[in-house]
Amino acid sequence: MELPPYYTSLAPFRKLFQTGLPILTWHSLGPRPRGARIKGLYLSTGLFRRQLEELRAAGFHSTPLPRRDSDLSQPARIVLTFDDGCRNVFELGLPLLRETGFRAVQYLVANLIGRTSEWQAREGGVAEPLMDAAQIRDWLAAGQWIGSHTCTHPWLTHLPPDRAREEITASRKKLEDQFGVPVRDFCYPYGDFDPRLRDLVAEAGYQSAVTTQAGVNPPGTDRLALRRFTARYASRRLRDLWLRLRAAWRTGAIRLVGLSAGTPRPVRGFRSNQPHPPGAQKR
Numbered sequence: 001m002e003l004p005p006y007y008t009s010l011a012p013f014r015k016l017f018q019t020g021l022p023i024l025t026w027h028s029l030g031p032r033p034r035g036a037r038i039k040g041l042y043l044s045t046g047l048f049r050r051q052l053e054e055l056r057a058a059g060f061h062s063t064p065l066p067r068r069d070s071d072l073s074q075p076a077r078i079v080l081t082f083d084d085g086c087r088n089v090f091e092l093g094l095p096l097l098r099e100t101g102f103r104a105v106q107y108l109v110a111n112l113i114g115r116t117s118e119w120q121a122r123e124g125g126v127a128e129p130l131m132d133a134a135q136i137r138d139w140l141a142a143g144q145w146i147g148s149h150t151c152t153h154p155w156l157t158h159l160p161p162d163r164a165r166e167e168i169t170a171s172r173k174k175l176e177d178q179f180g181v182p183v184r185d186f187c188y189p190y191g192d193f194d195p196r197l198r199d200l201v202a203e204a205g206y207q208s209a210v211t212t213q214a215g216v217n218p219p220g221t222d223r224l225a226l227r228r229f230t231a232r233y234a235s236r237r238l239r240d241l242w243l244r245l246r247a248a249w250r251t252g253a254i255r256l257v258g259l260s261a262g263t264p265r266p267v268r269g270f271r272s273n274q275p276h277p278p279g280a281q282k283r
């Protein structure tokens with residue numbers, strides 16, 4: 001069976017999750033701000049809650065990132081991860097994690113604690129507020145985990161080796177010094193990595209590193225190149241189709257053809273680059 005490219009609900013993944021350690025990843029929770037460039041980075045708290053409750057009902061427990069090969073073959077274990085350290089995850093996600101008994105890893109950008117996701121603004125998107133030091137302490141005190149997502153969120157393969165090493169090594173030291181916990185888990189920004197970077201991550205003493213390649217992690221997987229599924233809402237194509245149809249219907253660009261005989265009128269205003277109609281941001 002062909003798998004959906006994203007994780008929305010457990011059913012299509014149930015069998016696959018028995019073959020290796022599944023790792024899910026989210027970015028932001030709550031309403032998507034106007035101008036957000038990558039729409040899939042935002043998930044409603046309602047869907048997030050349903051996803052956690054479904055995993056709990058299916059008997060899944062969260063586990064830390066793997067430290068040894070045998071960690072990849074434990075039944076009904078799942079790793080929940082958040083990239084970037086967004087404040088909305090602390091405000092909206094932590095209560096739901098608590099309520100459902102799950103624990104998650106926040107991959108933090110060490111130089112941007114308490115600031116914003118400046119790299120998203122640089123790329124033409126919207127900068128999200130990031131957790132500050134007090135919130136990260138609360139996050140840890142609530143039994144959640146942290147990992148490193150570099151110092152500044154660069155494309156690591158574009159950097160000279162010395163700067164890439166600095167991003168990987170200094171971020172770990174800064175987080176450990178500031179929060180007094182060991183930091184053993186790394187996340188490649190944009191999933192951008194190659195064998196050279198993997199070796200720098202090993203050299204820096206990390207015990208796990210996650211990518212954005214889709215899949216589970218059966219025994220024997222390289223723990224410094226772990227695969228993950230991105231969790232997001234269901235099929236964008238179907239949802240967008242519905243939203244465009246609804247907008248076109250409202251503006252009178254289309255009329256219901258129904259079951260009557262005859263040739264349907266061509267549907268106007270049906271371009272894939274059409275801006276989202278009002279209401280599209282609500283999920």
Ligand SMILES: [Zn+2]
Pocket residue numbers: 083084149153189190
């Ligand atoms: Zn990131």
